[in-house]
Amino acid sequence: MLYLGWIIAAFLAGAISAVALIAWREMRKTLRERFEGLGLTLGKAYAEIAAAVKVSPRMIQARQNGQVLRTWQEGDYSISLLFDSQDFCLGVTEERG
Numbered sequence: 699m700l701y702l703g704w705i706i707a708a709f710l711a712g713a714i715s716a717v718a719l720i721a722w723r724e725m726r727k728t729l730r731e732r733f734e735g736l737g738l739t740l741g742k743a744y745a746e747i748a749a750a751v752k753v754s755p756r757m758i759q760a761r762q763n764g765q766v767l768r769t770w771q772e773g774d775y776s777i778s779l780l781f782d783s784q785d786f787c788l789g790v791t792e793e794r795g
Contacts, residue, residue, distance in 0.1 A: 729753065729772035730795065744768070744785040767791065 727735075732751045739747060748754070755768035756776075764783030769776060775795030780788040 728775070729770055729777075730775045733770075733777055739779055739787045740789050742787050744781055744787070747779070747787065 729751065736742070736747065736750050751770065753770065756771045757769040759767040761767065765788070766781045766785070767778055768781065769778040773795070776793070777790060778792040780791050782788055
């Protein structure tokens with residue numbers, strides 16, 4: 699019976715370690731890697747993009763026609779996406795780095 703307890707404890711320790719490692723790797727992803735993981739941004743909602751990249755844009759510019767330009771930046775990398783008045787992405791306007 700004692701062996702069963704050790705087996706369960708080892709299994710749980712391994713599972714916790716695996717979850718912690720996955721979370722740590724996810725946190726280490728750069729902004730570029732997170733945007734690349736999104737794939738095509740055209741047509742995606744702002745909420746979906748914001749949830750995937752896990753960081754707020756550094757700059758937001760509202761335009762008179764209702765469109766919004768949002769720019770994310772991390773280090774030398776920056777990306778600007780244009781959104782329509784309903785917050786759906788119209789595409790990348792600029793990407794550097």
